[in-house]
Amino acid sequence: xxxxxxxxxxxILLVAQIVLSGLLDFTQLFTxxxxxxxxxxxxxxxxxxxxxxxxxxxxxxxxxxxxxVLGLSCTAxxxxxxxxxxxxxxxxxxxxYSRMNDLSVKKLGLGRILSCAFMMTALFMVIYVWIDxxxxxxxxxxxxxxxxxxxxxxxxxxxxxxxxxxxxxxx
Amino acid sequence: xxxxxKTSLIISAAIFIFLxxxxxxxxxxxxxxxxxxxxxxxxxxxxxxxxxxxxVRNYFSLEKSNEALAQQNFExxxxxxxxxxxxxxxxxxxxxxxxxxxxxxxxxxxxxxxMTTNSQHNYFVIDKGYQDGIGANSGVITENxxxxxxxxxxxxxxxxxxxxxxxxxxxxxxxxxGIVAPMSWDGLHSDRAKLKDISVHLDTEAGDTVWTSGMxxxxxxxxxxxxxxxxxxxxxxxxxxxxxxxxxxxxxKYVTVATNRHIEEIKELAE
Numbered sequence: 001x002x003x004x005x006x007x008x009x010x011x012i013l014l015v016a017q018i019v020l021s022g023l024l025d026f027t028q029l030f031t032x033x034x035x036x037x038x039x040x041x042x043x044x045x046x047x048x049x050x051x052x053x054x055x056x057x058x059x060x061x062x063x064x065x066x067x068x069v070l071g072l073s074c075t076a077x078x079x080x081x082x083x084x085x086x087x088x089x090x091x092x093x094x095x096x097y098s099r100m101n102d103l104s105v106k107k108l109g110l111g112r113i114l115s116c117a118f119m120m121t122a123l124f125m126v127i128y129v130w131i132d133x134x135x136x137x138x139x140x141x142x143x144x145x146x147x148x149x150x151x152x153x154x155x156x157x158x159x160x161x162x163x164x165x166x167x168x169x170x171x
Numbered sequence: 172x173x174x175x176x177k178t179s180l181i182i183s184a185a186i187f188i189f190l191x192x193x194x195x196x197x198x199x200x201x202x203x204x205x206x207x208x209x210x211x212x213x214x215x216x217x218x219x220x221x222x223x224x225x226x227v228r229n230y231f232s233l234e235k236s237n238e239a240l241a242q243q244n245f246e247x248x249x250x251x252x253x254x255x256x257x258x259x260x261x262x263x264x265x266x267x268x269x270x271x272x273x274x275x276x277x278x279x280x281x282x283x284x285x286m287t288t289n290s291q292h293n294y295f296v297i298d299k300g301y302q303d304g305i306g307a308n309s310g311v312i313t314e315n316x317x318x319x320x321x322x323x324x325x326x327x328x329x330x331x332x333x334x335x336x337x338x339x340x341x342x343x344x345x346x347x348x349g350i351v352a353p354m355s356w357d358g359l360h361s362d363r364a365k366l367k368d369i370s371v372h373l374d375t376e377a378g379d380t381v382w383t384s385g386m387x388x389x390x391x392x393x394x395x396x397x398x399x400x401x402x403x404x405x406x407x408x409x410x411x412x413x414x415x416x417x418x419x420x421x422x423x424k425y426v427t428v429a430t431n432r433h434i435e436e437i438k439e440l441a442e
Binding site: 047048049052053055056059060069070071072074075078079081082131134135136 | 187191194195196197201204207
Protein backbone atom coordinates (compact mmCIF):
# COMPACT_ATOMS: atom_id res chain seq x y z
CA UNK A 1 0.00 0.00 0.00
CA UNK A 2 2.88 2.29 0.90
CA UNK A 3 4.48 1.51 -2.48
CA UNK A 4 1.19 2.28 -4.26
CA UNK A 5 1.09 5.72 -2.64
CA UNK A 6 4.78 6.22 -3.45
CA UNK A 7 4.23 5.54 -7.14
CA UNK A 8 1.12 7.74 -7.20
CA UNK A 9 3.18 10.64 -5.81
CA UNK A 10 5.95 9.70 -8.25
CA UNK A 11 3.52 10.01 -11.20
CA ILE A 12 2.23 13.33 -9.89
CA LEU A 13 5.81 14.62 -9.64
CA LEU A 14 6.47 13.32 -13.15
CA VAL A 15 3.52 15.37 -14.42
CA ALA A 16 4.89 18.33 -12.48
CA GLN A 17 8.25 17.87 -14.17
CA ILE A 18 6.54 17.75 -17.60
CA VAL A 19 4.63 20.94 -16.82
CA LEU A 20 7.72 22.70 -15.49
CA SER A 21 9.84 21.64 -18.49
CA GLY A 22 7.16 22.74 -20.93
CA LEU A 23 6.23 26.04 -19.32
CA LEU A 24 9.20 27.29 -17.39
CA ASP A 25 11.15 28.95 -20.15
CA PHE A 26 11.72 32.47 -18.77
CA THR A 27 15.46 31.89 -18.63
CA GLN A 28 17.86 29.57 -20.38
CA LEU A 29 20.06 29.47 -17.32
CA PHE A 30 17.63 27.43 -15.26
CA THR A 31 16.46 23.96 -16.19
CA UNK A 32 14.10 22.44 -13.63
CA UNK A 33 15.05 18.85 -12.84
CA UNK A 34 13.04 16.86 -10.34
CA UNK A 35 13.92 13.55 -11.97
CA UNK A 36 17.31 12.90 -10.25
CA UNK A 37 15.80 13.35 -6.78
CA UNK A 38 12.80 11.23 -7.79
CA UNK A 39 15.09 8.41 -8.93
CA UNK A 40 17.04 8.72 -5.68
CA UNK A 41 13.82 8.13 -3.75
CA UNK A 42 12.93 4.96 -5.66
CA UNK A 43 13.01 2.17 -3.03
CA UNK A 44 16.34 0.31 -2.84
CA UNK A 45 14.53 -3.00 -2.89
CA UNK A 46 13.58 -2.32 -6.50
CA UNK A 47 17.21 -2.90 -7.58
CA UNK A 48 19.40 -1.10 -10.07
CA UNK A 49 18.13 -2.74 -13.30
CA UNK A 50 14.51 -1.78 -12.61
CA UNK A 51 15.59 1.67 -11.41
CA UNK A 52 17.35 2.13 -14.74
CA UNK A 53 14.16 1.18 -16.61
CA UNK A 54 12.13 3.58 -14.45
CA UNK A 55 14.66 6.34 -15.19
CA UNK A 56 14.52 5.66 -18.91
CA UNK A 57 10.69 5.64 -19.05
CA UNK A 58 10.48 8.76 -16.86
CA UNK A 59 12.97 10.64 -18.99
CA UNK A 60 11.24 9.57 -22.19
CA UNK A 61 7.78 10.69 -20.92
CA UNK A 62 9.12 14.07 -19.80
CA UNK A 63 10.84 14.68 -23.16
CA UNK A 64 7.86 13.44 -25.15
CA UNK A 65 5.15 15.39 -23.36
CA UNK A 66 7.10 18.56 -22.69
CA UNK A 67 8.03 18.89 -26.36
CA UNK A 68 11.75 18.80 -25.67
CA VAL A 69 14.50 16.97 -27.51
CA LEU A 70 13.48 13.33 -27.36
CA GLY A 71 16.09 11.26 -25.50
CA LEU A 72 17.84 14.19 -23.83
CA SER A 73 16.51 13.58 -20.31
CA CYS A 74 16.87 9.79 -20.72
CA THR A 75 20.52 10.11 -21.73
CA ALA A 76 21.33 12.37 -18.77
CA UNK A 77 19.22 10.51 -16.20
CA UNK A 78 20.49 6.98 -16.87
CA UNK A 79 24.09 7.62 -15.62
CA UNK A 80 22.66 9.29 -12.50
CA UNK A 81 20.45 6.24 -11.88
CA UNK A 82 23.40 3.91 -12.39
CA UNK A 83 25.53 5.90 -9.94
CA UNK A 84 22.80 6.05 -7.27
CA UNK A 85 24.25 3.28 -5.09
CA UNK A 86 27.76 4.67 -5.42
CA UNK A 87 26.61 8.12 -4.30
CA UNK A 88 24.81 6.51 -1.36
CA UNK A 89 28.02 4.71 -0.39
CA UNK A 90 29.86 8.06 -0.56
CA UNK A 91 27.30 9.89 1.57
CA UNK A 92 26.78 7.14 4.14
CA UNK A 93 29.38 4.97 5.81
CA UNK A 94 29.66 1.32 4.83
CA UNK A 95 27.95 0.07 7.97
CA UNK A 96 24.93 2.29 7.46
CA TYR A 97 24.80 1.46 3.76
CA SER A 98 24.89 -2.31 4.37
CA ARG A 99 22.04 -2.07 6.88
CA MET A 100 20.05 0.30 4.69
CA ASN A 101 16.74 -1.25 3.65
CA ASP A 102 15.32 1.97 2.32
CA LEU A 103 15.94 5.68 2.37
CA SER A 104 14.44 7.26 5.46
CA VAL A 105 14.74 10.92 6.38
CA LYS A 106 13.99 10.04 9.99
CA LYS A 107 16.80 7.45 10.21
CA LEU A 108 19.41 8.89 7.88
CA GLY A 109 18.81 12.62 8.16
CA LEU A 110 17.68 15.11 5.51
CA GLY A 111 21.12 16.64 5.07
CA ARG A 112 22.84 13.50 3.90
CA ILE A 113 19.98 12.53 1.63
CA LEU A 114 20.02 16.02 0.11
CA SER A 115 23.79 15.84 -0.45
CA CYS A 116 23.22 12.57 -2.29
CA ALA A 117 20.42 14.22 -4.29
CA PHE A 118 22.80 17.07 -5.10
CA MET A 119 25.38 14.65 -6.49
CA MET A 120 22.80 12.97 -8.67
CA THR A 121 21.40 16.29 -9.82
CA ALA A 122 24.87 17.63 -10.56
CA LEU A 123 25.73 14.57 -12.67
CA PHE A 124 22.39 14.86 -14.46
CA MET A 125 22.91 18.56 -15.13
CA VAL A 126 26.48 18.15 -16.41
CA ILE A 127 25.34 15.67 -19.03
CA TYR A 128 22.11 17.54 -19.79
CA VAL A 129 23.81 20.92 -20.30
CA TRP A 130 26.62 19.37 -22.32
CA ILE A 131 24.30 17.51 -24.71
CA ASP A 132 21.75 20.32 -24.93
CA UNK A 133 24.49 22.78 -25.87
CA UNK A 134 25.81 20.38 -28.54
CA UNK A 135 29.03 22.37 -28.81
CA UNK A 136 27.20 25.53 -29.90
CA UNK A 137 27.18 27.43 -26.62
CA UNK A 138 30.18 29.02 -24.90
CA UNK A 139 31.73 27.23 -21.96
CA UNK A 140 30.97 30.04 -19.52
CA UNK A 141 27.30 29.98 -20.40
CA UNK A 142 27.19 26.21 -19.87
CA UNK A 143 29.02 26.59 -16.56
CA UNK A 144 26.58 29.27 -15.40
CA UNK A 145 23.63 27.17 -16.46
CA UNK A 146 25.02 24.17 -14.61
CA UNK A 147 25.66 26.09 -11.39
CA UNK A 148 22.31 27.93 -11.36
CA UNK A 149 20.31 24.83 -12.27
CA UNK A 150 22.13 22.57 -9.79
CA UNK A 151 21.64 25.02 -6.93
CA UNK A 152 17.97 25.63 -7.72
CA UNK A 153 17.25 21.95 -8.26
CA UNK A 154 18.70 21.06 -4.86
CA UNK A 155 16.00 23.30 -3.39
CA UNK A 156 13.39 21.51 -5.51
CA UNK A 157 14.86 18.21 -4.30
CA UNK A 158 13.79 19.11 -0.73
CA UNK A 159 10.19 19.16 -1.94
CA UNK A 160 10.63 15.89 -3.83
CA UNK A 161 12.29 14.13 -0.88
CA UNK A 162 9.64 15.49 1.46
CA UNK A 163 6.84 14.24 -0.75
CA UNK A 164 8.30 10.86 -1.65
CA UNK A 165 10.00 9.92 1.62
CA UNK A 166 8.80 12.01 4.58
CA UNK A 167 5.09 12.13 3.70
CA UNK A 168 5.17 8.44 2.86
CA UNK A 169 6.84 7.63 6.20
CA UNK A 170 4.15 9.52 8.16
CA UNK A 171 1.42 7.46 6.62
CA UNK B 172 31.62 -8.95 -3.75
CA UNK B 173 29.65 -12.22 -3.99
CA UNK B 174 28.74 -14.10 -7.12
CA UNK B 175 25.16 -12.74 -7.08
CA UNK B 176 26.58 -9.23 -6.61
CA LYS B 177 28.77 -9.64 -9.71
CA THR B 178 25.87 -11.01 -11.74
CA SER B 179 23.70 -8.11 -10.63
CA LEU B 180 26.45 -5.66 -11.60
CA ILE B 181 26.82 -7.23 -15.06
CA ILE B 182 23.05 -7.19 -15.62
CA SER B 183 22.85 -3.56 -14.48
CA ALA B 184 25.73 -2.59 -16.78
CA ALA B 185 24.13 -4.40 -19.73
CA ILE B 186 20.75 -2.76 -19.15
CA PHE B 187 22.41 0.63 -18.72
CA ILE B 188 24.34 0.28 -21.99
CA PHE B 189 21.27 -0.91 -23.85
CA LEU B 190 19.05 1.90 -22.54
CA UNK B 191 21.75 4.55 -23.02
CA UNK B 192 22.23 3.49 -26.64
CA UNK B 193 18.45 3.66 -27.12
CA UNK B 194 18.38 7.12 -25.55
CA UNK B 195 21.25 8.40 -27.71
CA UNK B 196 19.60 6.92 -30.82
CA UNK B 197 16.38 8.76 -29.95
CA UNK B 198 18.36 11.93 -29.33
CA UNK B 199 20.13 11.72 -32.67
CA UNK B 200 16.89 11.08 -34.59
CA UNK B 201 14.86 13.79 -32.91
CA UNK B 202 17.26 16.74 -33.30
CA UNK B 203 19.45 17.73 -36.25
CA UNK B 204 21.74 19.78 -34.01
CA UNK B 205 22.35 16.91 -31.60
CA UNK B 206 22.67 14.50 -34.55
CA UNK B 207 25.50 16.57 -36.10
CA UNK B 208 27.16 17.01 -32.72
CA UNK B 209 26.98 13.31 -31.92
CA UNK B 210 28.42 12.46 -35.33
CA UNK B 211 31.29 14.84 -34.78
CA UNK B 212 31.83 13.47 -31.29
CA UNK B 213 31.83 9.87 -32.50
CA UNK B 214 34.34 10.77 -35.23
CA UNK B 215 36.60 12.38 -32.65
CA UNK B 216 36.34 9.36 -30.36
CA UNK B 217 37.05 7.00 -33.26
CA UNK B 218 40.04 9.07 -34.38
CA UNK B 219 41.41 9.17 -30.84
CA UNK B 220 40.87 5.41 -30.43
CA UNK B 221 42.52 4.58 -33.73
CA UNK B 222 45.36 7.02 -33.05
CA UNK B 223 45.85 5.56 -29.58
CA UNK B 224 45.84 1.96 -30.78
CA UNK B 225 48.25 2.90 -33.57
CA UNK B 226 50.57 4.51 -31.00
CA VAL B 227 50.46 1.38 -28.83
CA ARG B 228 51.12 -0.85 -31.85
CA ASN B 229 53.99 1.40 -32.93
CA TYR B 230 55.47 1.32 -29.44
CA PHE B 231 55.51 -2.46 -29.35
CA SER B 232 57.01 -2.70 -32.84
CA LEU B 233 59.82 -0.24 -31.99
CA GLU B 234 62.32 -3.00 -31.26
CA LYS B 235 61.71 -4.60 -34.63
CA SER B 236 61.94 -1.20 -36.33
CA ASN B 237 65.20 -0.46 -34.53
CA GLU B 238 66.68 -3.76 -35.69
CA ALA B 239 65.57 -3.09 -39.25
CA LEU B 240 66.99 0.45 -39.08
CA ALA B 241 70.29 -0.84 -37.69
CA GLN B 242 70.52 -3.37 -40.52
CA GLN B 243 69.62 -0.67 -43.06
CA ASN B 244 72.17 1.67 -41.50
CA PHE B 245 74.84 -1.01 -41.78
CA GLU B 246 74.00 -1.68 -45.44
CA UNK B 247 73.98 2.05 -46.24
CA UNK B 248 77.34 2.53 -44.51
CA UNK B 249 78.76 -0.31 -46.60
CA UNK B 250 77.38 1.30 -49.74
CA UNK B 251 78.78 4.72 -48.81
CA UNK B 252 82.19 3.15 -48.18
CA UNK B 253 82.07 1.41 -51.56
CA UNK B 254 81.04 4.61 -53.33
CA UNK B 255 83.71 6.64 -51.55
CA UNK B 256 86.36 4.15 -52.65
CA UNK B 257 84.98 4.15 -56.17
CA UNK B 258 84.88 7.96 -56.23
CA UNK B 259 88.47 8.32 -55.06
CA UNK B 260 89.57 5.75 -57.63
CA UNK B 261 87.66 7.60 -60.35
CA UNK B 262 89.16 10.91 -59.28
CA UNK B 263 92.63 9.43 -59.43
CA UNK B 264 91.95 7.92 -62.84
CA UNK B 265 90.48 11.19 -64.09
CA UNK B 266 93.53 13.10 -62.84
CA UNK B 267 95.79 10.73 -64.65
CA UNK B 268 93.63 10.75 -67.80
CA UNK B 269 93.93 14.51 -67.87
CA UNK B 270 97.67 14.11 -68.23
CA UNK B 271 97.02 13.07 -71.81
CA UNK B 272 98.68 9.70 -71.61
CA UNK B 273 95.59 7.60 -71.79
CA UNK B 274 96.30 6.49 -75.32
CA UNK B 275 99.51 4.70 -74.30
CA UNK B 276 98.70 3.71 -70.75
CA UNK B 277 95.71 1.99 -69.28
CA UNK B 278 94.97 2.60 -65.62
CA UNK B 279 93.66 0.35 -62.87
CA UNK B 280 92.92 1.50 -59.34
CA UNK B 281 94.28 -0.75 -56.62
CA UNK B 282 94.74 -0.92 -52.87
CA UNK B 283 98.03 -1.71 -51.16
CA UNK B 284 97.64 -4.76 -48.93
CA UNK B 285 101.28 -5.06 -47.83
CA MET B 286 104.28 -2.76 -47.99
CA THR B 287 107.71 -2.36 -46.41
CA THR B 288 109.61 0.92 -45.94
CA ASN B 289 112.37 -0.04 -43.52
CA SER B 290 114.90 -1.91 -45.65
CA GLN B 291 117.12 -1.23 -48.65
CA HIS B 292 114.92 -3.43 -50.86
CA ASN B 293 111.34 -2.47 -50.11
CA TYR B 294 108.37 -4.14 -51.76
CA PHE B 295 104.58 -3.90 -51.91
CA VAL B 296 101.62 -6.14 -52.69
CA ILE B 297 98.41 -4.77 -54.27
CA ASP B 298 94.96 -6.35 -54.42
CA LYS B 299 94.76 -6.55 -58.23
CA GLY B 300 96.20 -9.31 -60.39
CA TYR B 301 96.23 -10.53 -63.99
CA GLN B 302 92.49 -11.14 -63.77
CA ASP B 303 92.19 -7.34 -63.50
CA GLY B 304 94.44 -6.71 -66.49
CA ILE B 305 97.65 -6.08 -64.54
CA GLY B 306 100.87 -7.31 -66.10
CA ALA B 307 104.52 -7.42 -65.03
CA ASN B 308 106.53 -4.22 -65.68
CA SER B 309 103.54 -2.02 -65.05
CA GLY B 310 104.22 1.22 -63.23
CA VAL B 311 102.51 2.03 -59.96
CA ILE B 312 101.76 5.70 -59.37
CA THR B 313 99.66 8.15 -57.40
CA GLU B 314 98.71 11.74 -58.15
CA ASN B 315 101.73 12.70 -55.99
CA UNK B 316 104.39 10.62 -57.61
CA UNK B 317 105.89 7.29 -58.47
CA UNK B 318 105.39 4.32 -56.14
CA UNK B 319 107.17 1.45 -57.87
CA UNK B 320 107.15 -1.22 -60.56
CA UNK B 321 105.24 -4.51 -60.69
CA UNK B 322 107.54 -7.53 -60.83
CA UNK B 323 105.23 -10.52 -60.44
CA UNK B 324 101.54 -11.00 -61.01
CA UNK B 325 99.14 -13.53 -59.56
CA UNK B 326 95.44 -14.00 -60.31
CA UNK B 327 94.23 -11.57 -57.62
CA UNK B 328 97.42 -9.93 -56.33
CA UNK B 329 100.57 -8.35 -57.70
CA UNK B 330 104.02 -7.99 -56.19
CA UNK B 331 106.38 -5.13 -56.92
CA UNK B 332 109.40 -3.16 -55.79
CA UNK B 333 108.83 0.31 -54.41
CA UNK B 334 110.74 3.39 -55.45
CA UNK B 335 112.54 2.99 -52.10
CA UNK B 336 114.85 0.44 -53.70
CA UNK B 337 118.48 1.09 -54.48
CA UNK B 338 118.22 -0.51 -57.90
CA UNK B 339 115.17 1.41 -59.20
CA UNK B 340 115.62 4.51 -61.27
CA UNK B 341 112.94 6.72 -62.79
CA UNK B 342 113.39 9.11 -65.69
CA UNK B 343 112.51 12.59 -64.40
CA UNK B 344 112.48 16.17 -65.64
CA UNK B 345 113.13 19.37 -63.73
CA UNK B 346 110.35 21.79 -64.65
CA UNK B 347 107.99 21.30 -67.59
CA UNK B 348 110.66 21.54 -70.24
CA GLY B 349 113.90 21.28 -68.28
CA ILE B 350 116.72 18.85 -67.70
CA VAL B 351 115.94 15.14 -67.92
CA ALA B 352 117.85 12.88 -65.56
CA PRO B 353 117.47 9.55 -63.78
CA MET B 354 116.05 9.84 -60.28
CA SER B 355 116.57 7.24 -57.56
CA TRP B 356 116.00 6.89 -53.82
CA ASP B 357 118.68 8.36 -51.55
CA GLY B 358 118.75 5.11 -49.52
CA LEU B 359 118.17 6.86 -46.21
CA HIS B 360 114.86 8.74 -46.04
CA SER B 361 111.33 7.73 -47.03
CA ASP B 362 110.77 11.15 -48.68
CA ARG B 363 114.10 11.92 -50.29
CA ALA B 364 115.58 11.08 -53.72
CA LYS B 365 118.45 12.21 -55.94
CA LEU B 366 118.61 13.33 -59.56
CA LYS B 367 121.90 11.97 -60.87
CA ASP B 368 124.20 12.21 -63.88
CA ILE B 369 123.41 15.85 -64.64
CA SER B 370 126.01 17.51 -66.83
CA VAL B 371 128.01 20.08 -64.89
CA HIS B 372 127.29 22.84 -67.38
CA LEU B 373 123.55 22.65 -66.72
CA ASP B 374 122.30 24.88 -63.91
CA THR B 375 119.50 23.83 -61.58
CA GLU B 376 117.61 25.86 -59.05
CA ALA B 377 116.22 24.77 -55.74
CA GLY B 378 112.41 24.78 -55.49
CA ASP B 379 111.63 23.56 -59.00
CA THR B 380 109.05 20.83 -59.45
CA VAL B 381 110.29 17.50 -60.68
CA TRP B 382 108.01 15.62 -63.13
CA THR B 383 108.12 12.22 -64.74
CA SER B 384 109.71 12.72 -68.14
CA GLY B 385 107.65 10.19 -70.13
CA MET B 386 110.87 8.66 -71.50
CA UNK B 387 110.10 5.49 -69.65
CA UNK B 388 108.19 2.33 -70.48
CA UNK B 389 106.67 2.20 -67.01
CA UNK B 390 105.42 5.65 -66.09
CA UNK B 391 103.31 8.20 -67.97
CA UNK B 392 104.75 11.72 -68.38
CA UNK B 393 104.12 14.85 -66.32
CA UNK B 394 103.33 13.33 -62.95
CA UNK B 395 104.69 15.68 -60.24
CA UNK B 396 107.04 13.67 -58.05
CA UNK B 397 109.01 16.12 -55.96
CA UNK B 398 110.72 19.47 -55.39
CA UNK B 399 114.39 20.14 -56.12
CA UNK B 400 116.83 21.03 -53.34
CA UNK B 401 120.59 21.52 -53.15
CA UNK B 402 122.88 20.37 -55.97
CA UNK B 403 126.46 19.16 -55.67
CA UNK B 404 129.32 18.08 -57.90
CA UNK B 405 130.10 14.35 -57.99
CA UNK B 406 133.63 13.24 -58.91
CA UNK B 407 134.10 16.50 -60.79
CA UNK B 408 132.28 15.19 -63.85
CA UNK B 409 128.54 15.28 -63.05
CA UNK B 410 126.33 16.89 -60.50
CA UNK B 411 123.42 15.54 -58.51
CA UNK B 412 120.38 17.32 -57.10
CA UNK B 413 118.49 16.52 -53.89
CA UNK B 414 114.74 15.98 -54.34
CA UNK B 415 112.07 16.07 -51.66
CA UNK B 416 109.37 13.61 -52.73
CA UNK B 417 105.74 14.71 -52.75
CA UNK B 418 104.47 11.23 -51.93
CA UNK B 419 104.63 10.17 -48.32
CA UNK B 420 105.32 6.42 -48.51
CA UNK B 421 104.36 5.80 -44.91
CA UNK B 422 100.76 6.95 -45.55
CA UNK B 423 100.19 5.15 -48.82
CA LYS B 424 96.98 3.17 -49.26
CA TYR B 425 95.44 3.63 -52.70
CA VAL B 426 97.46 3.55 -55.91
CA THR B 427 96.95 3.41 -59.65
CA VAL B 428 98.60 0.84 -61.85
CA ALA B 429 99.66 2.29 -65.19
CA THR B 430 100.13 -0.40 -67.83
CA ASN B 431 101.86 0.50 -71.06
CA ARG B 432 99.77 -0.98 -73.87
CA HIS B 433 102.69 -1.03 -76.28
CA ILE B 434 105.45 -2.24 -73.97
CA GLU B 435 105.98 -5.58 -75.79
CA GLU B 436 106.07 -3.85 -79.17
CA ILE B 437 108.62 -1.28 -77.95
CA LYS B 438 110.74 -3.99 -76.31
CA GLU B 439 110.80 -6.05 -79.50
CA LEU B 440 111.80 -2.98 -81.47
CA ALA B 441 114.59 -2.19 -78.99
CA GLU B 442 115.92 -5.73 -79.18
